[in-house]
Amino acid sequence: MTSVHKQLTARVGQPRLNAIFLDTPFGFQPNADEIVARTVTYFRQHVGCEIGLASFRHGGQATPLETERFLARLSEANYVFAGPGSPTYALRHWRNTGMRDRLAEKVDQGGCVAFASAAAIGLGAYALPVYEIYKVGEDPSWTAGLDLLGQIGVRCAVIPHYNNHEGGTYDTRFCYMGEERLRRLEAMLPDDRLILGIDEYTACIIDVEAQSVSVRGRGEVTARRHGSQRVWTRTTFPLSMLQDPSQASATTTSRPVPPPAASGALDRFNVDGLVAAILEMESVLQVRIADLGGTGERDRVRAEMRHLIVRLGELARDRGRQEVRECVAPLVDVLLSMRGAARREQRFREADRLRTILADCGVEVQDTPAGTEWSLVNA
DSSP: OHHHHHHHHHHHOSSOOOEEEEOGGGTTSTTHHHHHHHHHHHIIIIIOSOOEEEOOSOTTTOOHHHHHHHHHHHHHOSEEEEOSSOHHHHHHHHTTTTHHHHHHHHHHTTOEEEEOHHHHHTTSSEEOOHHHHHTSOOOSOOEEOOOTGGGGTOOEEEEOSTTOOTTSSSOOHHHHTHHHHHHHHHHHSOTTOEEEEEOTTEEEEEETTTTEEEEEESSOEEEEETTEEEEEOSOEEETHHHHOGGGGSSOEEEOOOOOOOOTTGGGGSOHHHHHHHHHHHHHHTHHHHTTSSSHHHHHHHHHHHHHHHHHHHHHHHHOTTSOHHHHHHHHHHHHHHHHHHHHHTTOHHHHHHHHHHHHHTTEEEEEETTEEEEEESOO
16 A cells, blocks of 8 residues: 555655554564564655654563653654554553553644554454454454544444455455354444444545545445445545444445546556466466366366456456556456465465466566555556
């Protein structure tokens, strides 16, 4: 989300930007220093600004002086960023420090609080214990969040990674909870609370002064209540729609009208090459398909998959009036999802092969502390 960071730092950076990075969410990780170094480098090289560290990795081990220094850095900054890690770990060590009050003052004074992934979960009144449920096997439940959004009238639980599909054969949407567990969690919320879902590679920018919400990036922002929802994609809407949970009771979708592209825009991108690349990727998936039943079943699944991929390519070519990136994004996302799974499972040769396939089709992939980003080099 480089462009979002650039936009927000430019907005609050006059006359001087004072950006800080909080390391609490990943403070328990052995590679915490490495994460800090990568993040500082990312902001310097890609966002074009310096970001300092406001370190507070363990509340129980911090001296009173270290705690006060941390809070002072929060008070002085006008851009506060925090990201991946464990939401419950961060909340446990932030609680009873005065940190929430400092962030609230930041919002009141026109500063920016840019929280992503695990840190974003903590912004609502109710926070999701992701690892405890998904990895440890605890029953679905909520824990107390910072409720920073409650200060501006948005009474909610924030769920990032809302469209996650890493599970492949099982449901990992809704930050790895899946639909069944999300329904159970939703039933535990008070009637006047909603779920604010944010897709991956997507920003939900709340402008308190303008009383507006902007959605930027690849995916959608969803307001869900009692199983009904509203969905917004790359648009701006009034903040009141999140402040009034009843407005999330009708299942509707708000999407922008795609701008017309220059004639022949698709010709500048090798759509056929991209489809061919995904067909090659399918051969990598053959190992997974082999886990199915007999030969006939494997052949049927394989044939259907190839048919759907070719059809996606035809649709991308037919949609000549839309932007190239919008046309090819679903296809690129499939490859990036498979590459991400391969990297997590340490199948690095397969991950490198997928990256090479993308490069051959004119897609440049960049791995950043904020996630994997891509761009078209020939479009």
